[in-house]
Amino acid sequence: MKFSKSFIPTLKEVPADAVIPSHILMLRAGMTRMLSAGIYSFLPLGYKMIKKITKIIREEMDAIGGQEFHLPALNPKEIWEQTGRVEAFGDTMFHVKNRDLVLAPTHEEIMTYHVKGEIKSYKELPQIWYQIQTKFRNEARPRSGVIRGRQFLMKDAYSFDTSFENLDKSYQAHYEAYRKIFDRCGIKYFVVGASSGAMGGSKSEEFMVKSDAGEDTVAYCEKCGYAANIEVATSLVEPVKRYEESKEIYEIHTPNVKSIDELCEFLNIDERETAKSRVYIFNDKPFMILMNGNDEVNETKLENYLGGAVRPAHPDELKEITGADAGSIGPIGFSGRIIADNRLKDGNNLYSGANKNDYHIGGIDLKRDVKNIEYADLRTVQKGETCTRCGAELDVFKAIELGHIFKLGTKYSEALGATFLDENGKEKPIVMGSYGIGVERVLACYIEQNYDEKGIIWDERLKPFDIHLLGLNMKKEIVAETAEKIYSELKEKGYDVLFDDRISVQAGVKFNDADLIGVPVHVVVGERGLKEGKIEIKLRRTGERFSVELDNLYEKLKEVVK
């Protein structure tokens, strides 16, 4: 393709609204433009990359027996009401104003709807159905360019099986396909155990890329490879001590002591000797959570334990429920359900709030003083804690979710009545899995991992062109003629070539645009080299460059272009 005829509007300056490297570079390289917050247009170069990525995805999905669909983005609201997800999505779902339609944020319902209508026998299962389609989510705050948009491309696949054992097979097939897809895209990623959240279902894993621009936090053990979303991650921490002798409960006047740190300082004690109380509401009823010291409540773990959504009590509710404000709340005298983190198990001689402002209580023995106490793992793992598998130190960092695979089970098939008859003529709900990949995120994450101060660095496995050919001074006949000749010969040999044939553009501009766009191999035709009959080849990633005789050019390119 000739640059002079192409629409590749590169930018010299950094657009003010872009912050993260991938966003800046996609704008600067002329791949995307923003239309509105979280809504992006893909320009020819950007869309070309999207097509390359979706081609890889299609090949690997087809390889595991996937069949491609194209479902409507506009869905009847009624179907979504049957699974309760209009409410579950809430404001995240876009609603059409002048008809009872919604814009689909995912497609479990619609796929299940079609299964229900057509698949009736175990003989027709399993099935893997997928599509690559635009999804709509009314994100409260779109950010990081294409990484979190209100409209985005997603490859979503659904598996339909006769049993949970067979679901395992479909799930595993997707797991392996995903590894191949991300490997082929040249992305450095890792897989973490995750929470299924409001999707429902049992097991789920996320394919993650480490990045400060990420919105998920993961715990990772470099030594043994343990990786988990912070929502479900666990670590080994020392439990509180149980002293031989339990003191009696006593009240302490603690004016203006609110936080655990203030309490520790005031009483000159260690935070491990304290139990922090938080009040949550579950099913409209208040209950108390006890954490050791400054340990943070992990609300996802809490919700998984309780089996439903919780919310922290409001400040005014606190007063009504406990008689005290946050900072002075504790288990003694609290009448509701009390769940403590495992770390506090059977602890004694502990300090906590007195449910009376400016007072705390010492000498608490959870075993003796808190009847019906429950214990659960409710902590949020912190950096530097001990890996449960190998004992090494855990790292905790931000990551971007590229893909997510779920074992859904029968949640949707039951809600929508998608059943089949088994070998014994017995009606059973179809067992489902669901598997997503954020297509733009693959693009953005690749760039996040492969750029330098000059621009993007594409990989041989994922690149917009095979060769970027630069004709430096196209006003010189010898340069123009040679470059044109090389261009047509390269095309003949089957290379996809971007030929910078612009006449009134300085050499420096061409070099900089080439570095910005980041095709792996640059071929430079200039007057200087031609005087000695030579062409220059430059490798974008290493910056390495070498001159070759015109006669040896194609030979050399065979080595260099993979």
Place this chain on the structure above:
RNA sequence: CGGGGUGUGGCGCAGCCCGGUAGCGCGCUUCGUUCGGGACGAAGAGGUCGUAGGUUCAAAUCCUAUCACCCCGACCA
């Protein structure tokens, strides 16, 4: 949704505090010179100063409302 910030030519910005009719760099057009790492000179084109009200003889500038966008947080199948 809470906090902070920004809206001035295609892009990046100054001007606003202290009101007087809009400027700089890049880009764009034309001509000439230059020609291997974002050239130089000359001449040009291009702006309802986000929008709507208000104050004033006069508003980019002051006041009110509103919209959009960015950042931090909350939220996030």
